Every structure is written in structure tokens, then in C-alpha cells.
Amino acid sequence: MTRPLIVDQVSRMLAGEAGLLLPRDRGGLVRTFGPAEFDPADTGRRAPALVLFTSGSTGAPKGVGLSLEALTASATETERLLVGPGRWHLCLPSNHIAGLQVVFRALLAGAAPSVARPGPFDAGRFAADLTALQGRAGEEPVYTSLVPTQLVRVLALPEAAAAAARCAAVLLGGAAVSPRLLERAAEAGIPIVRTYGMSETAGGCVYDGVPFPEVRVDLDTQGRVLLAGPVLADGYLEVAESQDGREAPEGGESPEQAEALERAEAPSALRLTAVPNGPVPAAGGAEGIRAGADTTAGEGIGSESQEAEAERLAAEALRPGFWGEGPARFLVTSDLGRWVPAAEESHGAAEASPGAARRLEILGRADDIIVTGGENVSPHEVEAHLLRVAEPLGYREVLVSSVPDEEWGRVLVALLVPADAAERHPSSAGGGTGTSADPLLHRIQAGLRARGLSAAMLPRAAHTVSALPVRGIGKPDRRAAQTLAAELQGR
Numbered sequence: 001m002t003r004p005l006i007v008d009q010v011s012r013m014l015a016g017e018a019g020l021l022l023p024r025d026r027g028g029l030v031r032t033f034g035p036a037e038f039d040p041a042d043t044g045r046r047a048p049a050l051v052l053f054t055s056g057s058t059g060a061p062k063g064v065g066l067s068l069e070a071l072t073a074s075a076t077e078t079e080r081l082l083v084g085p086g087r088w089h090l091c092l093p094s095n096h097i098a099g100l101q102v103v104f105r106a107l108l109a110g111a112a113p114s115v116a117r118p119g120p121f122d123a124g125r126f127a128a129d130l131t132a133l134q135g136r137a138g139e140e141p142v143y144t145s146l147v148p149t150q151l152v153r154v155l156a157l158p159e160a161a162a163a164a165a166r167c168a169a170v171l172l173g174g175a176a177v178s179p180r181l182l183e184r185a186a187e188a189g190i191p192i193v194r195t196y197g198m199s200e201t202a203g204g205c206v207y208d209g210v211p212f213p214e215v216r217v218d219l220d221t222q223g224r225v226l227l228a229g230p231v232l233a234d235g236y237l238e239v240a241e242s243q244d245g246r247e248a249p250e251g252g253e254s255p256e257q258a259e260a261l262e263r264a265e266a267p268s269a270l271r272l273t274a275v276p277n278g279p280v281p282a283a284g285g286a287e288g289i290r291a292g293a294d295t296t297a298g299e300g301i302g303s304e305s306q307e308a309e310a311e312r313l314a315a316e317a318l319r320p321g322f323w324g325e326g327p328a329r330f331l332v333t334s335d336l337g338r339w340v341p342a343a344e345e346s347h348g349a350a351e352a353s354p355g356a357a358r359r360l361e362i363l364g365r366a367d368d369i370i371v372t373g374g375e376n377v378s379p380h381e382v383e384a385h386l387l388r389v390a391e392p393l394g395y396r397e398v399l400v401s402s403v404p405d406e407e408w409g410r411v412l413v414a415l416l417v418p419a420d421a422a423e424r425h426p427s428s429a430g431g432g433t434g435t436s437a438d439p440l441l442h443r444i445q446a447g448l449r450a451r452g453l454s455a456a457m458l459p460r461a462a463h464t465v466s467a468l469p470v471r472g473i474g475k476p477d478r479r480a481a482q483t484l485a486a487e488l489q490g491r
Contacts, residue, residue, distance in 0.1 A: 006030060006094045007112045010103045013049055016068065021239065021270065022052040022095040024061055030095075031241065031270060039273040043325055045234045051272060052097060053239075054199050063237035064199045065274070073230040074202040075105045077212045082169045082193070085109035086141035089133050091116040091126055091150065096473040098174055098195075101203040102145050123153045127160040134166055141168030147474035148175050151192075152396055155184050156419075165189035173197065173204055175475045176364065176380045178387040178398075196362055200322070200331055202231045209340070209359025216330075217360060220318075224366060225337040228330035235322045235329070240271040277322035277329055336363040336378070368478060370400075373408045375456040379478070382448075382457050386414060389447030393440070394419050399468045399476050400459065401485040413485040414444060414459035421466050440464070463488045 009030055012018045018032040038047035048065030078101075079085050088106035090113045092099035106113035114133040117125060134142050144167055146154065151172060154160040164170050165188055172185075173195035185192045195204030205215045205227065215229035320334045339358040364380035371377075379400040386398045397417040405411040441462040448458055469480035 003112060004115050007103055007107070007115070010100070011107055013068070014104065014107055016049075019048060020050050021241070021272075022050070022100065024053045024095070026093040026095055028095065033270050033272065037270050037272055039271065041274040041276060043235070043274045043276050045274050045325070048234060048237070048272075050100070051237060051239065052095065052100065052199055063239040063272070064233045065235060065237045065272070066199075066202050066233045070202045070231050070233060071101070071104055072108070073214070074101065074197075074205065074212075075108050077214070077231070078105060078204070078207075079109070081207050081210075081212070082143065083141050086143050086168060087111055087133055087137040088113040089116070089130050089142070089144040090114065091121060091129075092145055092147065092174075092473060096174075097197075097199045097203045098145055098147075098171075098473060105143075121150050121153060123157040123160040126150075126154065127157065127163045130160075130163040130167070134163070143167060143169050143171065145171040145173070145195075148172065148177050148181060149397070149468075149470065149474045151181060151185060151190075154190075155181075155188060156396075161188040161190065165191075167191060169193045171195050171204065174473045176362070176383065178384050180387050180391055196335075196360065197231075198333070200233045200333075201227060202233065205229070205231050206360050209342075209361060211360065219337055219339070220332075222366065223336045223338065223363070224320075225333045225335045225360070225362070226330055227333065232329060232331060233322070234274075235277045235325070236275040238273040238275060240273070241269065277325055278318070280324040280328060281318070334365050334367055336366050336369075337361060338363060370402045370410055370412065372402065372405075372410050372412065373456045375454065377412065377457050379412070382412065382453065382459075385448055385451045385453060386444065386459075389444055389451070390414075390416055391419075393443060395464075396421070397468055399478075399481050401478065401481040403461075403482075403486050403489050405460070408456075408460075411460040412458065413489065414441075414462040415465050415468060415481060415485065416440075416462060417465060417468055461485075461489060 009018070009020055009032065012032070013020050018034065019038075021031040021033055023029055023031075033047075033051075035047040040046075045065070046067065049068040050066045050071060051063050052066070053061035053063055086109060088102050088109075090099060090102040090106075092102065094100050094103060103113055114129055116122075116129055130142070130144060144164070151170075154164050167190070169191050170185075170193065172192050177194060182192060182194070194208050196206040196209075197204035201215075205212050206217070211217045212229065212231065215227065215231060218226040220226060318332045320332050322329055322331055324330060338361050340361045342357055342359050364378045368379055369376050370379060379402075382400045383398055386400065387395075390398050395416040396419040399415045401413050401415060402410040403413055441459065444462055445458045463485070465484070469477040469484060471477040471480070
């Protein structure tokens, strides 16, 4: 079988032979670059090893520059928190950091990953590929990484669930995870490790609620998650590129394409320019997040000095993004979080940090909050309860959106995918497939009331759809969902 070009290119990056620019889109082209194509713009930064684009959750995708050191720190910490180096199966798009890190970790451990065929995720093919890899691996641990929508499909096929259960660990991230989905995975014996991270942190940096030992986590007074440590990207970049030059397809390339790429001799028409990070606020604005290792699992986060620092950071109105350059830099995310007591029983990364008194729980994005009837409602919180109510009614996926309302300002709308809905490529989800279902709505509202949700948290409409709108790696596309909800409501 032809080795995918992305594997060869990550090998070159790992050897320091070339930098990689990943495409914005899954079907785009991977490009290589050298130091001459990087302009530090007086930031003092070195040329990055990897440039990729953010998912666009908060606007237009931005270029992120990651060093080889950041990528390696993330990969080696992952090995330490699991059961050591092992074999990896890739079934995520490698233009996203989660997919790229599967390739990177595999090569760092000494063996190329097995790679799923291009196209929509297929649980049957996943089972066959993973079983074949497990046979080749012998006594070596086998890992893979999924997003929640893929896990739903894996659980629907017994042979796929059985293959996943034979893995040493299955990393799960990329989107909010419902408690019921985790329960179903546990019932199937799948060793799930929940991850939290992003392009800006070289992938997951918090496993099962426990930050990597060298990653510092803090919460500001708005509840936003602040991050720092060796896995952090250097900052954002402006990317000016053309379609000329030496390029390589991101997976799924044909032998003819590979041969053409090898013959390409034109220099790359590419320019990468560093975007300076925001200045660290006066009086050492990063000190709260740089407070030391005792903050990594939440210990010490609530100390008086750190609370005062968090107050001051909030007063500075730090926008999401990077602040400071070099080792002093930190990242203000748009994610809302809180520290919760560590569960008595846990799995995955949690076992590596038994002394952690608290774990980080991600509540959703600050910009996802819906204001209805004067209350701030997190759609993620409603979705966690809604799935528990909807699954016994025959639904496998849910998404909560909102539409304008004269009385409430905005009201919640539930989108639900039936358990027997035909599998479709995520991008095929669209409007016009929903039907309002009053009996369903009444049962949903009753179930949510029974779970203690307030009136503002109850959907005022429910629609059955064939698929939920998603983007990129499988995250819910809440903008598209809002448009879909408005169409289904006739607004």
C-alpha cells in the first residue's frame, strides 16, 4: 500500500528538513516552506515547524505557528499519561491538529500510523483497519483518536465497538461530549480519554480534566480558560499563499499526483508573517498563570493572590488570543471552565495524577451563551441533559440553537437526529429536513423539568433532522444550526 504523503512530510518536519503549512480545507494541499519564507516582524520568533489554521469558531480561521518543541512536548506528555509509545490509527483529517498529532506521535514512537481511506468516516472500515493494526502491533499498545460523532457511529456497530475496546486508549475531543455518550462507551469497554486543547496548544493539553504537568491553567473572573506552558504555539501568523509551487495533497493522493509532485521544481510562492502577540499588561499580567506547577491540576487556583490577579486580568479586558512573547506568553481562550472535585474513580490520564484534587470541566464557549428571558443559558449544559431525555425516545444526537422571540428575546430550539437516520457526510446536513413535533416537544420539556432545568433552559420548539450541521473536524456548526433553526421555524 502506498504510504500517504502526509506521513512522509511529517517525517521531514520531524527531522527539521522542512516546515509544513496545512490546508484550510480537508481536501486542500499540504505545502512545505523554509526559514526564508518566514518574516518574524520584530517579534524575535524563529520560523515555525508547523503552520495550520484554527477551526474558525470565533471568526475567520487564523494561521497558528507551532514549534517542533511544542509539538514534541505535547506528544511525549501524551505517551507519559497513557501507557507509553505505541501504534496509532488515523481516522481524523490531518489538516487539523488532532489528526496531525496522530501522525506525529506515531512517527515519534518509531512507526508510521495506519491511515483510514479518504472519504466520510465508515465504522465498518474503522473496525477492519483497527483490527489489522492490532494484529501487526503484537504486544505494543494501540491508540486512536475520535470525535464524538465518530464515536456515536462506532458504538452503533458491534465489531467497531469491539475493536475500539481492544485499544489501550481512545482519545476523544474536538467537541463537547455528552455524559450519556461516555456512559455508553464505558459499557462497551472502550477506554476513553477525554481531551481538551486546540490548535494553539499543539492539540490536547488537558486529559480527563487533568492538565499536563508543565501546562499552567487559570480561570479569569469571567470563567474563561487561560493557558501557558511548553505546548503553546508561538502566536498567530498572516499567511499569503498562491497555488503555485511545490505542494502535496492532504491524504488520498494518487500515484500520479505523487509523481507529479516529485517533478515539481518551482519555488513555493508563500509568505508567513508573524502577528505580534498582545503586550503583557502592566504589573506582570501573566504572573497568575505563571504561578507554577501547583496550579496544573487546579490546586492553588483559588488562592487570594491568584484571585486578585484574575480580577486584574479581567479588568484589563484581555481579548482572546496570545499575550506576551517567548516563555512569558499565555493564551486567553474563549472557553468557559470551572474546577470540580476529582471523581473518586476515573480512567485514562486521571490515573496518572491520582493526587490531583480538582479537575477542569469545560462548560462551552463564551460566545455560545444564549440570553433568553434575561438568563444566560449554556447550550452545552442543556444538550447534556437533553441527550439523556432524547435517547430513550429514539434519538442519537442533539444540538440546541436559538431563534429571535418577541417576549423572551431569544428562545431555544432543539435539533434531534433519529437513531436510525442514514449515515451521511457531515457537510450534507442542511435545511429543509426538519419537522416540528409538538408531542416530542412536550415529552422533552417534561423530561428536562424533571431534571431540574429552569423555564429559560427549555426548548420552545423541537425539530427532527437527518444530520446536524458540523464543520472541520466534527465540531457543531452553531452558526449554521442557528440558520437551520430559523428556517425550520419559518423566521
